[in-house]
Amino acid sequence: MTRIFSGIKPTGHLTLGNYLGAVRQWVETDQHKADALFCVVDLHALTVDHDPARVRRLSRQAATLLLAAGLEPARCTMFVQSHVDEHTRLSYLLECTASDGEMRRMIQYKEKSARERASGGSVRLSLLTYPVLMAADILAYSADEVPVGDDQAQHVELTRDLAVRFNHRYGHTFTVPKAVLPTVAARVMDLQDPTTKMGKSHAETSGIVYLLDEADVVRKKIMRAVTDSGSSVVYDREAQPGVANLLEILASCTGGKPADLAERYDSYGALKRDTADAVLELLRPVRERHAELCADPGYVDAVLRAGAERARQVARPTVDAAYAAIGL
Numbered sequence: 001m002t003r004i005f006s007g008i009k010p011t012g013h014l015t016l017g018n019y020l021g022a023v024r025q026w027v028e029t030d031q032h033k034a035d036a037l038f039c040v041v042d043l044h045a046l047t048v049d050h051d052p053a054r055v056r057r058l059s060r061q062a063a064t065l066l067l068a069a070g071l072e073p074a075r076c077t078m079f080v081q082s083h084v085d086e087h088t089r090l091s092y093l094l095e096c097t098a099s100d101g102e103m104r105r106m107i108q109y110k111e112k113s114a115r116e117r118a119s120g121g122s123v124r125l126s127l128l129t130y131p132v133l134m135a136a137d138i139l140a141y142s143a144d145e146v147p148v149g150d151d152q153a154q155h156v157e158l159t160r161d162l163a164v165r166f167n168h169r170y171g172h173t174f175t176v177p178k179a180v181l182p183t184v185a186a187r188v189m190d191l192q193d194p195t196t197k198m199g200k201s202h203a204e205t206s207g208i209v210y211l212l213d214e215a216d217v218v219r220k221k222i223m224r225a226v227t228d229s230g231s232s233v234v235y236d237r238e239a240q241p242g243v244a245n246l247l248e249i250l251a252s253c254t255g256g257k258p259a260d261l262a263e264r265y266d267s268y269g270a271l272k273r274d275t276a277d278a279v280l281e282l283l284r285p286v287r288e289r290h291a292e293l294c295a296d297p298g299y300v301d302a303v304l305r306a307g308a309e310r311a312r313q314v315a316r317p318t319v320d321a322a323y324a325a326i327g328l
Protein backbone atom coordinates (compact mmCIF):
# COMPACT_ATOMS: atom_id res chain seq x y z
CA MET A 1 0.00 0.00 0.00
CA THR A 2 1.23 3.48 -0.82
CA ARG A 3 2.65 5.31 2.19
CA ILE A 4 2.15 9.05 2.49
CA PHE A 5 3.83 11.46 4.88
CA SER A 6 3.37 15.20 5.29
CA GLY A 7 3.71 17.81 8.01
CA ILE A 8 2.83 21.26 9.21
CA LYS A 9 4.97 23.62 11.30
CA PRO A 10 3.46 25.24 14.39
CA THR A 11 5.04 28.62 13.71
CA GLY A 12 1.78 30.52 13.39
CA HIS A 13 -1.93 30.09 12.86
CA LEU A 14 -2.86 27.89 9.91
CA THR A 15 -3.64 29.84 6.76
CA LEU A 16 -5.81 29.41 3.73
CA GLY A 17 -2.54 28.62 1.89
CA ASN A 18 -1.83 25.67 4.17
CA TYR A 19 -5.38 24.47 3.71
CA LEU A 20 -5.65 24.73 -0.07
CA GLY A 21 -2.02 23.81 -0.75
CA ALA A 22 -1.78 20.81 1.53
CA VAL A 23 -4.33 19.95 4.24
CA ARG A 24 -7.29 19.62 1.91
CA GLN A 25 -5.53 16.92 -0.15
CA TRP A 26 -4.68 15.07 3.05
CA VAL A 27 -8.33 15.09 4.10
CA GLU A 28 -10.09 14.53 0.79
CA THR A 29 -7.72 12.15 -0.95
CA ASP A 30 -4.65 10.95 0.90
CA GLN A 31 -6.19 9.45 4.03
CA HIS A 32 -8.59 7.46 1.85
CA LYS A 33 -6.12 6.06 -0.66
CA ALA A 34 -3.02 5.26 1.37
CA ASP A 35 -1.39 4.55 4.70
CA ALA A 36 -1.06 8.22 5.56
CA LEU A 37 0.88 9.85 8.39
CA PHE A 38 0.46 13.53 9.21
CA CYS A 39 2.72 15.28 11.64
CA VAL A 40 2.80 18.56 13.52
CA VAL A 41 6.51 19.21 13.01
CA ASP A 42 7.21 21.15 16.19
CA LEU A 43 11.01 20.72 16.07
CA HIS A 44 10.98 22.77 12.87
CA ALA A 45 9.35 25.63 14.78
CA LEU A 46 12.57 26.00 16.80
CA THR A 47 14.61 27.03 13.76
CA VAL A 48 13.63 30.68 14.21
CA ASP A 49 13.17 32.84 17.30
CA HIS A 50 10.37 31.22 19.28
CA ASP A 51 8.42 31.48 22.47
CA PRO A 52 8.13 28.08 24.24
CA ALA A 53 4.57 28.54 25.47
CA ARG A 54 3.45 29.77 22.04
CA VAL A 55 4.98 26.78 20.22
CA ARG A 56 3.18 24.43 22.60
CA ARG A 57 -0.09 26.26 22.12
CA LEU A 58 0.26 26.39 18.33
CA SER A 59 1.16 22.67 18.12
CA ARG A 60 -2.03 21.82 19.87
CA GLN A 61 -4.02 24.25 17.77
CA ALA A 62 -2.57 22.77 14.57
CA ALA A 63 -3.47 19.23 15.66
CA THR A 64 -6.97 20.33 16.62
CA LEU A 65 -7.40 22.10 13.28
CA LEU A 66 -6.25 19.05 11.33
CA LEU A 67 -8.96 17.03 13.05
CA ALA A 68 -11.46 19.84 12.47
CA ALA A 69 -10.50 19.91 8.79
CA GLY A 70 -11.47 16.25 8.56
CA LEU A 71 -8.49 14.02 9.27
CA GLU A 72 -9.95 10.86 10.77
CA PRO A 73 -7.84 9.01 13.35
CA ALA A 74 -9.39 5.75 12.15
CA ARG A 75 -8.05 6.38 8.63
CA CYS A 76 -4.68 8.01 9.23
CA THR A 77 -1.94 8.50 11.79
CA MET A 78 -1.66 11.96 13.33
CA PHE A 79 1.10 12.83 15.75
CA VAL A 80 3.59 15.40 16.99
CA GLN A 81 7.17 15.15 15.69
CA SER A 82 8.92 15.64 19.05
CA HIS A 83 6.96 12.71 20.53
CA VAL A 84 8.84 10.33 18.22
CA ASP A 85 12.62 10.22 18.73
CA GLU A 86 13.28 8.50 15.41
CA HIS A 87 13.19 11.84 13.56
CA THR A 88 16.24 13.29 15.33
CA ARG A 89 18.02 9.93 15.41
CA LEU A 90 17.81 9.69 11.64
CA SER A 91 18.46 13.35 11.03
CA TYR A 92 22.04 13.04 12.30
CA LEU A 93 22.82 10.23 9.89
CA LEU A 94 21.47 12.33 7.05
CA GLU A 95 23.61 15.29 8.17
CA CYS A 96 26.50 12.93 7.58
CA THR A 97 25.15 12.30 4.08
CA ALA A 98 24.45 15.92 3.03
CA SER A 99 26.93 18.68 2.25
CA ASP A 100 26.85 22.21 3.64
CA GLY A 101 26.87 23.58 0.07
CA GLU A 102 23.61 21.91 -0.86
CA MET A 103 22.01 23.21 2.33
CA ARG A 104 23.08 26.79 1.58
CA ARG A 105 21.50 26.54 -1.88
CA MET A 106 18.01 25.97 -0.47
CA ILE A 107 15.77 28.89 -1.44
CA GLN A 108 13.93 28.95 1.89
CA TYR A 109 17.23 29.10 3.76
CA LYS A 110 18.41 32.00 1.64
CA GLU A 111 15.16 33.91 2.13
CA LYS A 112 14.67 33.21 5.82
CA SER A 113 18.30 33.74 6.82
CA ALA A 114 18.33 37.06 4.92
CA ARG A 115 15.17 38.09 6.78
CA GLU A 116 16.68 37.14 10.16
CA ARG A 117 19.88 39.03 9.44
CA ALA A 118 18.01 42.07 8.16
CA SER A 119 16.06 42.27 11.41
CA GLY A 120 19.32 42.12 13.38
CA GLY A 121 18.87 38.55 14.62
CA SER A 122 21.33 35.70 14.38
CA VAL A 123 20.61 32.71 12.16
CA ARG A 124 20.20 29.46 14.04
CA LEU A 125 22.26 26.56 12.74
CA SER A 126 19.05 24.52 12.72
CA LEU A 127 17.64 26.83 10.04
CA LEU A 128 20.43 25.63 7.76
CA THR A 129 19.97 21.96 8.65
CA TYR A 130 16.15 22.03 8.73
CA PRO A 131 15.74 20.39 5.30
CA VAL A 132 17.81 17.45 6.59
CA LEU A 133 15.43 16.98 9.50
CA MET A 134 12.59 17.21 7.01
CA ALA A 135 14.26 14.51 4.93
CA ALA A 136 14.45 12.37 8.07
CA ASP A 137 10.74 13.00 8.75
CA ILE A 138 9.93 11.58 5.34
CA LEU A 139 12.50 8.80 4.98
CA ALA A 140 11.90 7.35 8.46
CA TYR A 141 8.43 6.33 7.27
CA SER A 142 9.48 4.97 3.87
CA ALA A 143 7.00 7.39 2.36
CA ASP A 144 6.26 7.02 -1.36
CA GLU A 145 4.45 10.33 -1.67
CA VAL A 146 4.75 13.69 0.05
CA PRO A 147 1.76 15.95 -0.63
CA VAL A 148 3.01 19.54 -0.25
CA GLY A 149 2.60 23.04 -1.60
CA ASP A 150 5.01 24.32 -4.21
CA ASP A 151 7.32 26.00 -1.64
CA GLN A 152 8.35 22.59 -0.29
CA ALA A 153 9.12 20.97 -3.64
CA GLN A 154 12.84 21.79 -3.42
CA HIS A 155 13.11 20.18 0.02
CA VAL A 156 11.46 17.00 -1.23
CA GLU A 157 13.91 17.01 -4.14
CA LEU A 158 16.76 17.21 -1.61
CA THR A 159 15.18 14.33 0.33
CA ARG A 160 15.25 12.25 -2.84
CA ASP A 161 18.91 13.09 -3.43
CA LEU A 162 19.85 12.11 0.13
CA ALA A 163 17.91 8.86 -0.08
CA VAL A 164 19.53 7.90 -3.38
CA ARG A 165 23.01 8.84 -2.09
CA PHE A 166 22.60 6.90 1.16
CA ASN A 167 21.22 3.85 -0.63
CA HIS A 168 24.03 3.94 -3.17
CA ARG A 169 26.77 4.31 -0.55
CA TYR A 170 25.47 2.06 2.25
CA GLY A 171 23.00 -0.31 0.59
CA HIS A 172 19.30 -0.03 -0.04
CA THR A 173 17.67 1.44 3.07
CA PHE A 174 15.24 4.19 2.07
CA THR A 175 12.27 4.47 -0.24
CA VAL A 176 12.85 7.39 -2.64
CA PRO A 177 9.76 9.59 -2.25
CA LYS A 178 8.13 11.99 -4.66
CA ALA A 179 6.39 15.32 -4.04
CA VAL A 180 2.73 15.55 -5.02
CA LEU A 181 1.52 19.11 -5.65
CA PRO A 182 -2.08 20.26 -6.06
CA THR A 183 -2.94 21.27 -9.62
CA VAL A 184 -4.35 24.63 -8.53
CA ALA A 185 -3.46 26.76 -5.50
CA ALA A 186 -0.09 25.07 -5.03
CA ARG A 187 1.16 28.53 -4.01
CA VAL A 188 -1.50 30.79 -2.56
CA MET A 189 -0.18 34.33 -2.47
CA ASP A 190 -0.54 37.07 0.12
CA LEU A 191 -3.66 39.12 -0.68
CA GLN A 192 -1.86 42.40 -0.07
CA ASP A 193 1.38 41.40 -1.79
CA PRO A 194 0.64 38.80 -4.47
CA THR A 195 4.34 38.38 -5.22
CA THR A 196 4.89 36.78 -1.77
CA LYS A 197 3.37 33.49 -0.64
CA MET A 198 0.71 33.56 2.07
CA GLY A 199 2.86 32.25 4.93
CA LYS A 200 1.81 31.54 8.48
CA SER A 201 5.27 32.42 9.80
CA HIS A 202 5.08 35.92 8.35
CA ALA A 203 4.00 38.84 10.52
CA GLU A 204 0.21 38.94 10.69
CA THR A 205 -1.21 41.22 8.01
CA SER A 206 -4.55 41.67 6.31
CA GLY A 207 -3.07 39.82 3.34
CA ILE A 208 -3.19 36.50 5.20
CA VAL A 209 -6.45 34.60 5.72
CA TYR A 210 -6.31 32.38 8.80
CA LEU A 211 -8.56 29.35 9.10
CA LEU A 212 -9.85 30.64 12.43
CA ASP A 213 -10.55 34.21 11.28
CA GLU A 214 -14.13 35.32 11.92
CA ALA A 215 -16.31 35.28 8.79
CA ASP A 216 -16.51 39.08 8.54
CA VAL A 217 -12.72 39.33 8.82
CA VAL A 218 -12.23 36.81 5.99
CA ARG A 219 -14.67 38.72 3.82
CA LYS A 220 -13.00 42.05 4.53
CA LYS A 221 -9.52 40.68 3.75
CA ILE A 222 -10.66 39.24 0.42
CA MET A 223 -12.66 42.33 -0.57
CA ARG A 224 -9.57 44.47 0.11
CA ALA A 225 -7.19 42.20 -1.80
CA VAL A 226 -4.77 44.07 -4.02
CA THR A 227 -5.75 43.55 -7.64
CA ASP A 228 -3.99 45.01 -10.62
CA SER A 229 -4.24 48.21 -12.59
CA GLY A 230 -6.72 47.70 -15.38
CA SER A 231 -10.13 46.21 -15.00
CA SER A 232 -10.33 43.11 -17.15
CA VAL A 233 -10.30 39.73 -15.44
CA VAL A 234 -7.72 37.48 -17.05
CA TYR A 235 -5.74 34.59 -15.63
CA ASP A 236 -2.13 35.65 -15.99
CA ARG A 237 0.16 35.03 -13.02
CA GLU A 238 2.90 37.28 -14.39
CA ALA A 239 0.92 40.27 -15.58
CA GLN A 240 -1.97 40.12 -13.07
CA PRO A 241 -0.72 38.26 -9.99
CA GLY A 242 -3.43 39.63 -7.67
CA VAL A 243 -6.33 38.63 -9.91
CA ALA A 244 -4.67 35.29 -10.75
CA ASN A 245 -4.36 34.55 -7.03
CA LEU A 246 -8.07 35.21 -6.44
CA LEU A 247 -8.96 33.06 -9.45
CA GLU A 248 -6.80 30.21 -8.12
CA ILE A 249 -8.38 30.45 -4.67
CA LEU A 250 -11.87 30.47 -6.20
CA ALA A 251 -11.01 27.59 -8.53
CA SER A 252 -9.56 25.55 -5.70
CA CYS A 253 -12.65 26.12 -3.54
CA THR A 254 -15.19 25.39 -6.27
CA GLY A 255 -13.35 22.80 -8.34
CA GLY A 256 -13.21 24.93 -11.51
CA LYS A 257 -10.28 26.02 -13.66
CA PRO A 258 -8.85 29.52 -13.11
CA ALA A 259 -8.78 30.42 -16.81
CA ASP A 260 -12.40 29.30 -17.33
CA LEU A 261 -13.56 31.23 -14.28
CA ALA A 262 -11.86 34.39 -15.54
CA GLU A 263 -14.24 34.45 -18.51
CA ARG A 264 -17.24 34.72 -16.22
CA TYR A 265 -16.21 38.00 -14.64
CA ASP A 266 -16.01 41.52 -15.94
CA SER A 267 -15.36 43.23 -12.61
CA TYR A 268 -12.96 42.69 -9.75
CA GLY A 269 -15.74 43.34 -7.21
CA ALA A 270 -17.83 40.38 -8.35
CA LEU A 271 -14.77 38.11 -8.44
CA LYS A 272 -13.86 39.10 -4.89
CA ARG A 273 -17.42 38.62 -3.63
CA ASP A 274 -17.67 35.13 -5.10
CA THR A 275 -14.20 34.23 -3.82
CA ALA A 276 -15.11 35.37 -0.31
CA ASP A 277 -18.37 33.36 -0.44
CA ALA A 278 -16.54 30.24 -1.63
CA VAL A 279 -13.81 30.51 1.02
CA LEU A 280 -16.34 31.06 3.79
CA GLU A 281 -18.40 28.08 2.64
CA LEU A 282 -15.28 25.91 2.76
CA LEU A 283 -14.05 27.14 6.14
CA ARG A 284 -17.36 27.28 8.03
CA PRO A 285 -17.51 23.56 8.94
CA VAL A 286 -13.82 23.60 9.88
CA ARG A 287 -14.36 26.48 12.31
CA GLU A 288 -17.46 24.86 13.79
CA ARG A 289 -15.77 21.53 14.35
CA HIS A 290 -12.71 23.27 15.80
CA ALA A 291 -14.89 24.92 18.45
CA GLU A 292 -16.38 21.52 19.36
CA LEU A 293 -12.95 19.87 19.61
CA CYS A 294 -11.58 22.65 21.82
CA ALA A 295 -14.19 21.62 24.36
CA ASP A 296 -12.70 18.10 24.42
CA PRO A 297 -8.93 18.40 24.88
CA GLY A 298 -8.69 14.84 26.22
CA TYR A 299 -9.76 13.53 22.83
CA VAL A 300 -7.03 15.41 20.98
CA ASP A 301 -4.44 14.15 23.50
CA ALA A 302 -5.58 10.56 23.04
CA VAL A 303 -5.39 10.85 19.24
CA LEU A 304 -1.85 12.23 19.42
CA ARG A 305 -0.72 9.60 21.91
CA ALA A 306 -1.99 6.74 19.77
CA GLY A 307 -0.56 8.42 16.66
CA ALA A 308 2.93 8.67 18.18
CA GLU A 309 2.80 5.03 19.24
CA ARG A 310 1.98 3.89 15.69
CA ALA A 311 4.50 6.30 14.15
CA ARG A 312 7.28 4.88 16.34
CA GLN A 313 6.39 1.35 15.25
CA VAL A 314 6.57 2.33 11.59
CA ALA A 315 9.76 4.38 11.81
CA ARG A 316 11.92 2.31 14.15
CA PRO A 317 12.84 -0.59 11.81
CA THR A 318 13.92 1.79 9.03
CA VAL A 319 15.95 4.00 11.36
CA ASP A 320 17.56 0.95 12.99
CA ALA A 321 18.42 -0.36 9.53
CA ALA A 322 20.01 2.99 8.64
CA TYR A 323 22.18 2.86 11.79
CA ALA A 324 23.33 -0.64 10.93
CA ALA A 325 23.97 0.24 7.29
CA ILE A 326 26.10 3.28 8.11
CA GLY A 327 28.36 1.26 10.40
CA LEU A 328 26.99 1.78 13.91
Ligand code: ADP
Pocket residue numbers: 007008009010011015017018019020021022023147148149150151152185186187188189197198199200201
Ligand atom coordinates in the same frame (compact mmCIF):
# COMPACT_ATOMS: atom_id res chain seq x y z
P1 ADP B 1 4.15 27.89 6.33
O1 ADP B 1 5.07 28.23 5.23
O2 ADP B 1 2.80 28.56 6.21
O3 ADP B 1 4.76 28.00 7.71
P2 ADP B 1 4.47 24.99 6.49
O4 ADP B 1 5.92 25.06 6.17
O5 ADP B 1 4.05 24.55 7.84
O6 ADP B 1 3.76 26.37 6.12
O7 ADP B 1 3.79 24.08 5.40
C1 ADP B 1 2.70 23.23 5.58
C2 ADP B 1 2.19 22.84 4.23
O8 ADP B 1 1.45 23.93 3.66
C3 ADP B 1 3.30 22.54 3.23
O9 ADP B 1 2.91 21.45 2.43
C4 ADP B 1 3.41 23.78 2.41
O10 ADP B 1 3.92 23.54 1.11
C5 ADP B 1 1.95 24.23 2.36
N1 ADP B 1 1.84 25.67 2.17
C6 ADP B 1 2.32 26.63 3.01
N2 ADP B 1 2.02 27.85 2.53
C7 ADP B 1 1.36 27.66 1.35
C8 ADP B 1 0.79 28.55 0.39
N3 ADP B 1 0.82 29.86 0.54
N4 ADP B 1 0.17 27.99 -0.69
C9 ADP B 1 0.12 26.65 -0.86
N5 ADP B 1 0.63 25.77 0.03
C10 ADP B 1 1.25 26.26 1.13
